[in-house]
Each structure stands twice: as C-alpha cells, then as structure tokens.
Amino acid sequence: MEASIKHHLTVGREHYVAGDYEQAEPHLEKVLESYDGFADVHNMLGVIYYDTGRVNEAKAAFERAVSLNPHYTEAALNLAVVYNELGRYEDAKAVYDRATSTAEGESGAIERLDAYARGKIANLHFDLGAAYEAVGLARHAVAEYRKALDLCPTFVDIRTKLATTLRDLGRIDEALDELLGIRESTPEYLPARIQLGVTLWRAGRVEDARAEWRFVAARDPSNKSCHVYLKMTEDGGGAPSDG
Numbered sequence: 001m002e003a004s005i006k007h008h009l010t011v012g013r014e015h016y017v018a019g020d021y022e023q024a025e026p027h028l029e030k031v032l033e034s035y036d037g038f039a040d041v042h043n044m045l046g047v048i049y050y051d052t053g054r055v056n057e058a059k060a061a062f063e064r065a066v067s068l069n070p071h072y073t074e075a076a077l078n079l080a081v082v083y084n085e086l087g088r089y090e091d092a093k094a095v096y097d098r099a100t101s102t103a104e105g106e107s108g109a110i111e112r113l114d115a116y117a118r119g120k121i122a123n124l125h126f127d128l129g130a131a132y133e134a135v136g137l138a139r140h141a142v143a144e145y146r147k148a149l150d151l152c153p154t155f156v157d158i159r160t161k162l163a164t165t166l167r168d169l170g171r172i173d174e175a176l177d178e179l180l181g182i183r184e185s186t187p188e189y190l191p192a193r194i195q196l197g198v199t200l201w202r203a204g205r206v207e208d209a210r211a212e213w214r215f216v217a218a219r220d221p222s223n224k225s226c227h228v229y230l231k232m233t234e235d236g237g238g239a240p241s242d243g
Contacts, residue, residue, distance in 0.1 A: 005034050009041070021048045039068040043075040050082060058082050070098070077120045084127050096124055122152040126161070138169050156182050160192045167199050175199050190216050194225060206233050 012027030046061030062079035083092035129144030145162035163178035179196040197212035
C-alpha cells in the first residue's frame with residue numbers, strides 16, 4: 001500500500017471511530033480516489049453520508065461495500081436501513097435475509113451476533129412492522145414486532161407497540177400480558193403505563209386504569225393525556241364494552 005493511501009486510511013479511520021465525521025470524510029474519499037476496493041471505507045463513508053442526510057450517496061456506498069464483500073454484515077444491515085427509509089421494503093427484507101443467513105452460516109446461529117447487529121436487525125423488523133400496520137396489515141405487523149423482540153427482548157418501546165397493536169386487533173388479554181410484563185420489568189417506563197391504563201379501560205377495569213394514569217401523572221404532571229383520561233373517567237364509567 002502506498003504511504004499516502006495508508007496515511008489517509010489511518011487518519012480517516014481514527015476520525016471516524018472518534019465520531020468526527022467531518023474530518024474523516026475527506027481522508028476516506030482520498031483513499032477511494034487511489035483504490036476503490038476497501039469495503040470498510042465504503043461502509044464508513046456510507047454512515048457519514050447517511051448521518052448528514054445524503055441518503056442516495058449512502059445507498060451507493062453501502063451497495064458498493066456489499067458488492068465488494070457479500071459477507072459484510074454491518075454494511076448489509078446499513079444498506080437495509082437505507083432501503084427501508086427509501087420505501088424499498090422488499091429490497092430491505094432481501095438484504096436483511098442475506099445478512100442473517102450469512103451470519104447463521106458462518107457463526108452457527110443468529111444469537112451469536114453482537115448487540116449492535118442485533119439491535120439494528122430488531123429495528124429493521126420494527127420498521128417493517130410499522131409499514132405493515134400503516135397499510136392495515138396489523139397481523140403481519142405483530143409478527144414483525146415479535147421477531148424484533150426475539151432479538152432484543154429488553155426493547156420496551158417495541159414491546160409497547162406490540163401491545164397496542166394486539167389491543168387494536170381485539171386481543172386484549174395478550175396486550176395486557178405484554179404491558180404487565182413491562183410494568184414488572186421497567187415500572188418507570190411511562191409510555192407503557194399510559195397504554196396499560198388504556199388497555200385496562202378497554203377491558204372494563206376502570207379503577208385499575210385510573211391507578212395507572214395517576215401513577216404517570218404523579219411523575220409527569222405535564223402529561224395532558226393522563227389528565228384527560230382521569231377527568232373522563234372520574235365518575236367510574238366511560239369504559240368501552242368488549243362487545
């Protein structure tokens with residue numbers, strides 16, 4: 001490797017690892033002017049482009065990284081994220097499937113992925129679930145949210161979304177199981193406590209619902225939703241029937 005390329009590569013990586021993308025970018029681009037075959041350089045530039053809102057440039061960089069190294073899991077996941085943002089959900093799923101099948105083939109099981117990769121895949125499932133839900137395919141959304149939680153069971157925001165989707169499907173008991181589980185493991189996660197109140201209300205358990213909203217209001221007095229819910233149910237009624 002020429003000394004100048006090695007210098008730009010070393011300095012570019014150092015700035016990238018430090019999170020100084022503005023300083024890293026020109027060095028990494030200088031590397032590619034001399035040699036286009038570093039998959040990790042394309043991936044780093046893709047991250048920089050994505051971080052600065054240049055989504056199409058990021059897509060091209062990640063595509064090049066994956067073409068150079070089809071087993072490059074991080075670049076494949078980054079490309080899937082970009083495809084998903086561009087609305088190319090089938091392409092995102094195809095890239096994701098290739099990435100996970102490669103990981104399974106090389107390491108033996110998806111469970112051996114590091115926390116970063118697991119989190120990225122979980123968020124891809126979440127985004128795909130949200131896309132399904134947006135077009136009225138809630139049951140498909142539930143499946144994707146569950147896949148996300150299989151990877152990252154502590155992601156309480158995804159578990160809360162799963163619960164609200166189950167509730168909207170009329171699967172109240174399943175929704176309550178999820179929300180009560182969150183309350184047990186992460187009692188201070190207020191968005192789930194609000195939704196637990198709504199779900200209890202939907203089940204006709206008005207006083208239990210009010211207890212959840214009072215809990216939230218005591219910790220977040222500015223939460224307007226809880227005050228509205230408490231006002232609406234102060235006579236002990238107002239709960240929708242199951243039928």
